[in-house]
Amino acid sequence: MRTDTAAAIHLEDYQPAPYHIDTVDLDIHLDPTATQVKATLAIRRREGVDPGTPLWLNGDETAFTGLALNGEALDESAYTANERELVLHAPPADPFTLEIRTWVNPDANTQLSGLYRSSGNYCTQCEAEGFRRITYFLDRPDVLSVYTTRIEGRKEETPVLLGNGNPVESGDIPGTDHHYAIWHDPHPKPSYLFAMVAGNLAHISDSFVTSSGRKVDLKIYVEPGKEDRCGWAMDSLKRSMKWDEDVFGCEYDLDVFNIVAVSDFNMGAMENKGLNIFNDKYVLADPETATDQDYANIEAVIAHEYFHNWTGNRITCRDWFQLCLKEGLTVFRDQEFSSDMRSRAVKRISDVRLLRAHQFPEDAGPLAHPVRPRKYTEINNFYTATVYEKGAEVVRMLKTLLGDSGFRKGMDLYFQRHDGEATTIEAFLTCFSEAASTDLGQFARWYEQAGTPLVTAKGHYDAAANEFTLDLSQSIAPLPGQPESLPAVIPIRFGLIGQNGEDITASRITGAEVRGDVLLLTEAKQKVTFHGIGQRPVPSLLRGFSAPVRMEAHQSLADLTFLARHDSDPFNRWQAVQTLATQELIRLTHEARKEGSLEADDRLVEIFGAILADRDLDPAFQALALELPGEADIAREIGKDVDPDAIHAARTAFRAAIGAAHLAAFHALLPEATQDEDFNPDAASAGKRALAAQALGYFTASGTKAAPERVWHAFQRANNMSDRIAALTILVHQDLPKAGQALADFRSRHSCNSLAMDKWFTVQATAPAQDGLERVKALTAHPLFDMTNPNRMRSLIQAFATGNHVQFARKDGEGFAFVADCVMAIDPRNPQVAARLLTCFRSWRSLESERSKHAEKALLRISAMEKLSRDCRDIVDRCLQ
Numbered sequence: 001m002r003t004d005t006a007a008a009i010h011l012e013d014y015q016p017a018p019y020h021i022d023t024v025d026l027d028i029h030l031d032p033t034a035t036q037v038k039a040t041l042a043i044r045r046r047e048g049v050d051p052g053t054p055l056w057l058n059g060d061e062t063a064f065t066g067l068a069l070n071g072e073a074l075d076e077s078a079y080t081a082n083e084r085e086l087v088l089h090a091p092p093a094d095p096f097t098l099e100i101r102t103w104v105n106p107d108a109n110t111q112l113s114g115l116y117r118s119s120g121n122y123c124t125q126c127e128a129e130g131f132r133r134i135t136y137f138l139d140r141p142d143v144l145s146v147y148t149t150r151i152e153g154r155k156e157e158t159p160v161l162l163g164n165g166n167p168v169e170s171g172d173i174p175g176t177d178h179h180y181a182i183w184h185d186p187h188p189k190p191s192y193l194f195a196m197v198a199g200n201l202a203h204i205s206d207s208f209v210t211s212s213g214r215k216v217d218l219k220i221y222v223e224p225g226k227e228d229r230c231g232w233a234m235d236s237l238k239r240s241m242k243w244d245e246d247v248f249g250c251e252y253d254l255d256v257f258n259i260v261a262v263s264d265f266n267m268g269a270m271e272n273k274g275l276n277i278f279n280d281k282y283v284l285a286d287p288e289t290a291t292d293q294d295y296a297n298i299e300a301v302i303a304h305e306y307f308h309n310w311t312g313n314r315i316t317c318r319d320w321f322q323l324c325l326k327e328g329l330t331v332f333r334d335q336e337f338s339s340d341m342r343s344r345a346v347k348r349i350s351d352v353r354l355l356r357a358h359q360f361p362e363d364a365g366p367l368a369h370p371v372r373p374r375k376y377t378e379i380n381n382f383y384t385a386t387v388y389e390k391g392a393e394v395v396r397m398l399k400t401l402l403g404d405s406g407f408r409k410g411m412d413l414y415f416q417r418h419d420g421e422a423t424t425i426e427a428f429l430t431c432f433s434e435a436a437s438t439d440l441g442q443f444a445r446w447y448e449q450a451g452t453p454l455v456t457a458k459g460h461y462d463a464a465a466n467e468f469t470l471d472l473s474q475s476i477a478p479l480p481g482q483p484e485s486l487p488a489v490i491p492i493r494f495g496l497i498g499q500n501g502e503d504i505t506a507s508r509i510t511g512a513e514v515r516g517d518v519l520l521l522t523e524a525k526q527k528v529t530f531h532g533i534g535q536r537p538v539p540s541l542l543r544g545f546s547a548p549v550r551m552e553a554h555q556s557l558a559d560l561t562f563l564a565r566h567d568s569d570p571f572n573r574w575q576a577v578q579t580l581a582t583q584e585l586i587r588l589t590h591e592a593r594k595e596g597s598l599e600a601d602d603r604l605v606e607i608f609g610a611i612l613a614d615r616d617l618d619p620a621f622q623a624l625a626l627e628l629p630g631e632a633d634i635a636r637e638i639g640k641d642v643d644p645d646a647i648h649a650a651r652t653a654f655r656a657a658i659g660a661a662h663l664a665a666f667h668a669l670l671p672e673a674t675q676d677e678d679f680n681p682d683a684a685s686a687g688k689r690a691l692a693a694q695a696l697g698y699f700t701a702s703g704t705k706a707a708p709e710r711v712w713h714a715f716q717r718a719n720n721m722s723d724r725i726a727a728l729t730i731l732v733h734q735d736l737p738k739a740g741q742a743l744a745d746f747r748s749r750h751s752c753n754s755l756a757m758d759k760w761f762t763v764q765a766t767a768p769a770q771d772g773l774e775r776v777k778a779l780t781a782h783p784l785f786d787m788t789n790p791n792r793m794r795s796l797i798q799a800f801a802t803g804n805h806v807q808f809a810r811k812d813g814e815g816f817a818f819v820a821d822c823v824m825a826i827d828p829r830n831p832q833v834a835a836r837l838l839t840c841f842r843s844w845r846s847l848e849s850e851r852s853k854h855a856e857k858a859l860l861r862i863s864a865m866e867k868l869s870r871d872c873r874d875i876v877d878r879c880l881q
């Protein structure tokens with residue numbers, strides 16, 4: 001167990017490794033508790049390094065069993081070997097080979113990092129620092145080697161043997177019940193991209209012909225019996241391969257591409273070269289058990305991991321500080337892919353909602369860090385919404401600033417110049433500044449500064465001068481370790497809308513650089529003047545959410561209502577509704593706190609009627625526009641002295657008012673209309689289902705007598721998981737009479753499918769009822785619950801902590817205490833998963849004082865735990881700092 005309080009690692013201390021490892025030959029003899037690994041490394045001193053410089057290799061709980069240098073055993077005084085390291089004190093001056101023998105116990109590996117077993121199958125997870133748990137190595141992303149992997153196992157236990165790269169050879173071992181397979185990956189890669197899988201797996205196959213005419217064999221491996229749920233993933237893979245050729249000119253580079261789905265996995269999925277390993281949640285789907293959101297997620301994650309082949313694998317990171325180089329860029333690429341597959345506007349709105357829900361709070365609290373952090377103690381804690389999602393926003397801004405062709409030129413140059421390298425954000429940006437002949441010095445601040453910039457805008461129309469002026473400002477609130485910040489380049493896509501709803505063009509714009517419909521805010525304060533404006537315009541700012549900022553545009557109710565109806569930019573139409581709803585929800589929250597009237601403003605209630613009545617709108621867009629800001633969004637906007645009960649009361653009251661005011665419209669949209677059609681997972685059908693689900697929710701929220709029966713009816717008639725889970729959620733969250741029966745029905749229907757049962761746990765974990773916490777505690781003892789499986793744990797505990805504000809942040813502190821207990825119970829087995837759960841405390845300081853005191857107490861209890869992992873230590877220390 002790692003219990004040491006490790007020192008921080010700093011970006012500025014980066015030094016290249018003193019040795020190269022050109023080839024790695026692995027010979028792995030599988031055994032559930034005693035796997036033997038022989039690693040033969042061809043090592044070469046880096047130019048300029050003094051001969052005899054010690055070779056220091058990483059280990060982590062690594063069990064040393066033997067060492068030879070150039071084929072000869074070594075005297076014990078020549079090296080040091082322990083759990084954490086293998087040091088060769090005086091290596092030869094000339095290239096040499098090192099043969100390292102280690103021993104691994106996959107069954108005992110509960111951290112799910114390194115080589116472990118999932119449902120009896122062997123699999124690996126090496127990013128970020130798992131390879132060192134298999135053998136001693138220069139386990140850092142800038143050491144690139146060509147790998148050959150020989151895997152040997154009992155034929156019966158491990159009929160399938162998979163490695164990176166291309167299959168080379170396989171066969172039986174005469175006179176034994178063993179067989180072997182040899183895989184060779186010709187592309188030099190860092191150790192974090194190593195993978196192997198062995199076990200009893202079923203698969204589906206297909207193939208893809210690349211743009212240059214090479215045929216690639218595609219296979220998806222799953223536990224036997226799950227093969228019929230892989231079709232959508234395979235379809236998504238083929239579309240991803242084609243899209244990356246069409247849009248980025250990236251072709252696949254091996255003869256095979258394998259995906260393996262496992263049921264015990266810490267994160268979403270992993271882009272190991274030629275052998276992606278996935279959390280089965282992001283592979284398996286059929287209409288009976290997967291929601292539309294699951295289908296969309298699978299498409300996106302399959303694409304994401306596939307796209308890493310170029311952005312991550314062919315070009316990798318010099319060090320882990322550059323993580324956003326591959327993750328932010330690859331998220332951007334998968335978002336673009338989904339936008340091309342589906343509705344771009346709906347995808348953009350969904351992505352911004354996620355960014356605000358996860359990244360904004362991270363960036364406003366004790367866990368805030370720049371997209372490229374400067375220090376870390378545990379790298380696994382930096383696979384964050386900031387690195388991924390804000391990282392993607394930064395790439396998107398680059399595209400906005402340079403235009404489509406400038407951006408593509410920069411990407412082409414990046415691929416051409418850095419293929420085969422481990423590189424940096426600076427090198428990436430240089431490709432764009434060269435390709436587009438532009439200076440990106442100030443833009444680079446987006447990678448260096450934490451915090452969400454607040455942009456304010458105040459418009460003023462001068463009729464006499466035919467001028468419209470905007471007073472703009474930007475600032476970032478002080479953060480721990482960042483008391484001050486510098487102005488960034490903020491691209492603001494804008495339009496000025498005239499009374500007829502059409503955009504007006506200015507004859508001239510002064511006070512800011514303007515590129516097309518994007519103006520560049522580069523100073524802390526800027527006055528921008530639009531000349532030749534003959535009527536008072538309504539400004540539409542930050543169209544398409546052109547920068548990851550908070551915008552305060554001080555617009556009147558009339559102007560926002562106007563934007564909600566007339567903006568030609570669908571994102572800002574949606575945003576106008578959100579802004580209005582947020583303002584009203586904040587007002588109602590204050591009322592709730594002083595036990596005032598919870599009556600919603602009719603003018604705001606009416607906005608939703610207009611959305612429902614607009615037949616030109618895409619149903620998916622209508623569904624999103626009808627979704628009120630979440631409780632966490634409202635809390636974030638309020639910012640301090642937060643009372644989750646008041647927020648909940650306000651939101652519930654507002655929903656009831658909207659439901660009651662537009663009862664007939666919602667009634668007309670109830671799910672029955674969609675249920676008789678054959679299930680189709682496409683975006684259009686999903687949009688109709690989403691709208692029907694919203695209608696059912698509001699219909700019930702209205703309190704109309706007919707609702708409980710209608711929801712129960714919808715639950716029973718559902719022919720797909722989206723409709724079924726939508727109805728179940730309403731039954732349980734509104735505590736309707738048939739809730740218990742529906743839960744029992746769902747359970748008996750899906751008890752054999754753990755991914756479907758995860759939804760059953762989540763629905764209950766997120767129910768805001770008074771006894772919500774007691775219910776969750778009881779469910780931890782349910783026979784289908786398993787705290788040791790990350791997906792199960794997240795479906796109940798993490799869902800409770802992040803999706804049930806009123807119960808998690810209970811005034812009596814019991815919600816915090818329960819989650820703290822869970823963190824402490826999980827930590828000894830799986831620190832990564834425990835630390836992730838622990839981040840749910842990150843906004844504790846913004847709660848009202850009684851609740852925040854309880855949260856602090858829970859954090860202090862975790863902090864006092866003996867043998868707390870480095871992962872949790874890091875999070876708890878930062879939360880308390």
Ligand code: ARG
Nearest residue numbers: 127128267269270271380383
């Ligand atoms: N690179 C993976 C991805 O595509 C994430 C792996 C993170 N794993 C970890 N243990 N930190 O997003």
Ligand code: ZN
Nearest residue numbers: 304308327330
């Ligand atoms: Zn990734």
